[in-house]
Amino acid sequence: MGQGGARTQMGKPDEMTAVARLEAVQGQVAAAAKAANRSEDATTLIAVSKTFDADHIEPVLAAGHRDFGENRVQEAHGKWPDLKVKYPATKLHLIGPLQSNKTKEAVELFDAIHSIDRPKIARTVGQEMARQGRTLELFVQVNTGEEPQKAGVMPADVKSFVDQCRTEFGLTIQGLMCIPPADEEPAIHFAFLAKLAGDCGVQGLSMGMSGDFETAIRFGASHVRVGSAIFGARG
Numbered sequence: 001m002g003q004g005g006a007r008t009q010m011g012k013p014d015e016m017t018a019v020a021r022l023e024a025v026q027g028q029v030a031a032a033a034k035a036a037n038r039s040e041d042a043t044t045l046i047a048v049s050k051t052f053d054a055d056h057i058e059p060v061l062a063a064g065h066r067d068f069g070e071n072r073v074q075e076a077h078g079k080w081p082d083l084k085v086k087y088p089a090t091k092l093h094l095i096g097p098l099q100s101n102k103t104k105e106a107v108e109l110f111d112a113i114h115s116i117d118r119p120k121i122a123r124t125v126g127q128e129m130a131r132q133g134r135t136l137e138l139f140v141q142v143n144t145g146e147e148p149q150k151a152g153v154m155p156a157d158v159k160s161f162v163d164q165c166r167t168e169f170g171l172t173i174q175g176l177m178c179i180p181p182a183d184e185e186p187a188i189h190f191a192f193l194a195k196l197a198g199d200c201g202v203q204g205l206s207m208g209m210s211g212d213f214e215t216a217i218r219f220g221a222s223h224v225r226v227g228s229a230i231f232g233a234r235g
């Protein structure tokens with residue numbers, strides 16, 4: 001992608017631009033894929049731009065990156081409609097919880113939802129996609145650590161929920177998503193998610209963030225969601 005050398009300058013992470021950090025992360029993704037004997041394009045790098053405004057995001061779009069993640073529908077609505085007009089090939093991923101009263105807006109704006117976690121949301125997303133004539137990529141979020149405060153389907157219920165999404169709501173489920181507990185070895189959760197995906201007959205694995213995306217790639221991630229390693233620390 002490069003055009004000119006200015007943005008590949010190295011420095012302390014805080015002094016680097018988001019585009020320079022993106023290029024560094026892309027290099028790490030490629031290296032992790034190679035080390036795992038996987039193809040580089042088997043993993044989609046989602047640049048998580050939550051809390052950053054359009055001025056921070058646009059250089060990354062201008063550099064050619066197209067997959068972005070946001071965790072709040074409302075916040076995404078404030079910045080993405082204009083950016084999507086300017087960069088129509090943008091693919092926007094909702095990676096945070098979805099309330100059913102935001103489903104219409106979410107289906108209008110996003111291209112993928114990684115946080116399908118209950119029948120009510122699955123049903124309304126299906127109805128909205130049909131109404132709007134849009135097809136989004138859908139991931140079921142799994143609470144692999146069975147943490148009470150965390151969103152996601154419990155591991156024991158994933159297969160029946162994915163089956164229900166297919167048969168009752170007519171949805172195609174692309175894969176599973178997880179956010180491992182902060183204080184546990186992420187590799188265990190990535191391996192577990194991969195096993196659950198096999199049990200459910202789905203391919204996609206949305207797993208891995210700034211601190212552990214290389215591990216996630218080793219365990220088969222199809223999508224890694226990387227925020228602070230690209231955009232810098234969130235204020």
Ligand SMILES: *Cc1c(COP(=O)(O)O)cnc(C)c1O
Nearest residue numbers: 048071095209210225226227228
């Ligand atoms: C914020 C967020 C990320 C990115 O986190 P970083 O540690 O900044 O890379 C990934 N996934 C989800 C669900 C998030 O909310």
